[in-house]
Amino acid sequence: xxxxxxxxxxxxxxxxxxxxxxxxxxxxxxxxxxxxxxxxxxxxxxxxxxxxxxxxxxxxxxxxxxxxxxxxxxxxxxxxxxxxxxxxxxxxxxxxxxxxxxxxxxxxxxxxxxxxxxxxxxxxxxxxxxxxxxxxxxxxxxxxxxxxxxxxxxxxxxxxxxxxxxxxxxxxxxxxxxxxxxxxxxxxxxxxxxxxxxxxxxxxxxxxxxxxxxxxxxxxxxxxxxxxxxxxxxxxxxxxxxxxxxxxxxxxxxxxxxxxxxxxxxxxxxxxxxxxxxxxxxxxx
Amino acid sequence: xxxxxxxxxxxxxxxxxxxxxxxxxxxxxxxxxxxxxxxxxxxxxxxxxxxxxxxxxxxxxxxxxxxxxxxxxxxxxxxxxxxxxxxxxxxxxxxxxxxxxxxxxxxxxxxxxxxxxxxxxxxxxxxxxxxxxxxxxxxxxxxxxxxxxxxxxxxxxxxxxxxxxxxxxxxxxxxxxxxxxxxxxxxxxxxxxxxxxxxxxxxxxxxxxxxxxxxxxxxxxxxxxxxxxxxxxxxxxxxxxxxxxxxxxxxxxxxxxxxxxxxxxxxxxxxxxxxxxxxxxxxxxxxxxxxxxxxxxxxxxxxxxxxxxxxxxxxxxxxxxxxxxxxxxxxxxxxxxxxxx
Numbered sequence: 001x002x003x004x005x006x007x008x009x010x011x012x013x014x015x016x017x018x019x020x021x022x023x024x025x026x027x028x029x030x031x032x033x034x035x036x037x038x039x040x041x042x043x044x045x046x047x048x049x050x051x052x053x054x055x056x057x058x059x060x061x062x063x064x065x066x067x068x069x070x071x072x073x074x075x076x077x078x079x080x081x082x083x084x085x086x087x088x089x090x091x092x093x094x095x096x097x098x099x100x101x102x103x104x105x106x107x108x109x110x111x112x113x114x115x116x117x118x119x120x121x122x123x124x125x126x127x128x129x130x131x132x133x134x135x136x137x138x139x140x141x142x143x144x145x146x147x148x149x150x151x152x153x154x155x156x157x158x159x160x161x162x163x164x165x166x167x168x169x170x171x172x173x174x175x176x177x178x179x180x181x182x183x184x185x186x187x188x189x190x191x192x193x194x195x196x197x198x199x200x201x202x203x204x205x206x207x208x209x210x211x212x213x214x215x216x217x218x219x220x221x222x223x224x225x226x227x228x229x230x231x232x233x234x235x236x237x238x239x240x241x242x243x244x245x246x247x248x249x250x251x252x253x254x255x256x257x258x259x260x261x262x263x264x265x266x267x268x269x270x271x272x273x274x275x276x277x278x279x280x281x282x283x284x285x
Numbered sequence: 286x287x288x289x290x291x292x293x294x295x296x297x298x299x300x301x302x303x304x305x306x307x308x309x310x311x312x313x314x315x316x317x318x319x320x321x322x323x324x325x326x327x328x329x330x331x332x333x334x335x336x337x338x339x340x341x342x343x344x345x346x347x348x349x350x351x352x353x354x355x356x357x358x359x360x361x362x363x364x365x366x367x368x369x370x371x372x373x374x375x376x377x378x379x380x381x382x383x384x385x386x387x388x389x390x391x392x393x394x395x396x397x398x399x400x401x402x403x404x405x406x407x408x409x410x411x412x413x414x415x416x417x418x419x420x421x422x423x424x425x426x427x428x429x430x431x432x433x434x435x436x437x438x439x440x441x442x443x444x445x446x447x448x449x450x451x452x453x454x455x456x457x458x459x460x461x462x463x464x465x466x467x468x469x470x471x472x473x474x475x476x477x478x479x480x481x482x483x484x485x486x487x488x489x490x491x492x493x494x495x496x497x498x499x500x501x502x503x504x505x506x507x508x509x510x511x512x513x514x515x516x517x518x519x520x521x522x523x524x525x526x527x528x529x530x531x532x533x534x535x536x537x538x539x540x541x542x543x544x545x546x547x548x549x550x551x552x553x554x555x556x557x558x559x560x561x562x563x564x565x566x567x568x569x570x571x572x573x574x575x576x577x578x579x580x581x582x583x584x585x586x587x588x589x590x591x592x593x594x595x596x597x598x599x600x601x602x603x604x605x606x607x608x609x610x611x612x613x614x615x616x617x618x619x620x621x622x623x624x625x626x
Contacts, residue, residue: 179369182336187383187438188357197386201373 045263048256060246060254061261065234069242070261072150076157076225076238077218083158084214085207088165092203095166096173097181107170113162121159122227125152148230153238156224161214168210169203176202205280212276216269220262239265286345287312287442287474288333293342295328295498302328304498305342310442310476315468317485318478320495321521326478327366327446329495333476334361334444347441362440366447368431370419376430377415380405383438405433408467425456432464436471443468445477449484461488482522486510494518519551519622526552526594528568537621538566549624554597555581556620561606567615570594572608586614 129146246255288310295303318326331337344351409429486506493503529547570586582603
């Protein structure tokens with residue numbers, strides 16, 4: 001690029017018509033947006049959380065309802081992640097390594113949880129498992145509760161995060177093709193050996209990337225979980241739901257305190273994600 | 286007979302990648318599958334390796350029906366076009382892979398594996414690079430790692446898919462001679478795929494020319510080059526000029542404007558007698574371009590009907606004739622391939 005610019009100075013100028021002005025303007029605009037819509041709210045959350053001092057902050061977080069919400073959020077995430085991993089791997093493998101009828105349909109269906117509004121996703125499960133739903137009477141007969149209980153929350157979390165790992169893996173696995181696997185097989189490896197020694201190491205960073213994104217989404221999910229939870233404080237409230245409950249009860253400082261916890265989770269996953277991306281780029285070059 | 290392919294067809298949707306192909310690979314030979322891209326040569330190689338299944342026909346592998354054998358049982362050394370090296374493993378681990386995944390009872394002890402890998406790395410001249418990762422190697426080095434990895438399992442046959450395709454010209458030529466020597470030294474049966482006719486003619490014992498999913502001709506490099514059996518083989522093995530004309534008294538006559546039935550006559554650029562004098566049965570043409578940067582003078586001429594004709598002659602002859610652009614020349618073919626239309 002540099003050689004081109006020095007050899008054809010006029011051509012270089014065409015690419016940058018306003019000189020430094022346009023470049024600085026665009027960068028400034030982007031930074032303004034980031035400051036206004038990302039940094040400022042984040043600062044506001046932490047400011048609101050600590051407004052009434054450390055003691056109140058800690059008290060808000062140490063509330064039994066808040067701790068229960070943290071626990072439930074982590075539980076739902078912990079159940080959703082392995083399921084995601086399994087589904088993502090299976091879907092990625094099937095789509096990239098095999099040819100079969102209905103493959104495009106499968107690819108489209110995987111994206112469904114992204115395109116459907118989370119509220120509708122929640123309603124679907126109410127329709128299926130609620131008292132008036134298809135499986136409602138059967139569940140009631142066997143004394144099982146899905147809607148307004150923990151299983152419903154887990155179900156909603158799994159649904160909204162389902163495409164995450166698959167989405168991260170499919171382009172990666174498509175890009176890598178399956179020559180590596182064929183090479184391993186032709187060298188005498190069994191299917192399982194090929195998976196553990198060749199496929200998994202090849203996709204591990206993509207897999208981790210997908211898992212991190214999925215966990216961020218799982219922890220922050222509001223809409224679908226809100227429909228299915230029933231908002232029973234201390235029992236079926238996840239962190240985002242607990243924040244809303246506190247806010248509706250005019251406990252602003254406590255709401256912000258719990259929200260800051262959620263923001264902290266998000267920042268940690270963001271840092272992890274950046275680290276993974278940094279590692280993958282390092283590997284690629 | 287190492288591999289016997291009989292009546293094999295392979296379909297991709299409506300596209301016939303292989304169309305009733307039969308081929309026998311002789312023990313110890315180096316066979317080239319030569320063809321343009323999309324001709325089916327790679328598919329044929331993959332079917333032979335068992336990496337792809339044929340839709341019809343059979344592959345016989347050292348006297349056994351290959352369909353009954355798993356990839357592991359077939360024991361084929363396959364070198365992929367883009368090498369397919371395991372990127373997270375070192376060179377050593379790549380080469381050792383085939384030994385380490387053997388079932389416990391067949392697996393050599395650790396020290397034996399180390400010894401074998403070192404020996405193979407020596408064979409492919411990569412000693413000292415054992416701890417590198419594939420990303421730290423040049424194209425030629427990766428190629429040789431892939432080869433060593435395939436040889437580690439002591440394959441009964443070595444199959445190579447465009448082994449030199451991704452390398453630059455200099456490295457290509459060196460590796461080519463090196464591979465020929467390696468093949469002779471270890472006495473392996475090898476099949477390689479290439480789209481480069483020069484490579485096939487220089488390296489192989491026999492060449493199979495593949496076109497549109499069929500084998501057009503199979504024979505020694507001399508046979509396919511000097512006695513091509515189809516127009517495709519002529520035109521694919523080096524550049525060639527196509528004329529319509531007749532054979533009269535055993536000599537090709539390149540006139541087609543008297544309304545009598547004609548045949549297709551192929552003349553290679555170096556098979557012309559070039560003269561500034563009109564001779565019997567010569568074709569008049571005007572010199573348009575001359576390129577003398579090379580071992581031969583490559584001329585571009587145009588005949589009276591406006592068709593381009595490529596001609597090569599020695600630099601000496603070119604200088605003696607003092608040729609210049611716009612000269613009127615007369616071409617007489619000294620050798621030609623004739624096919625009935």
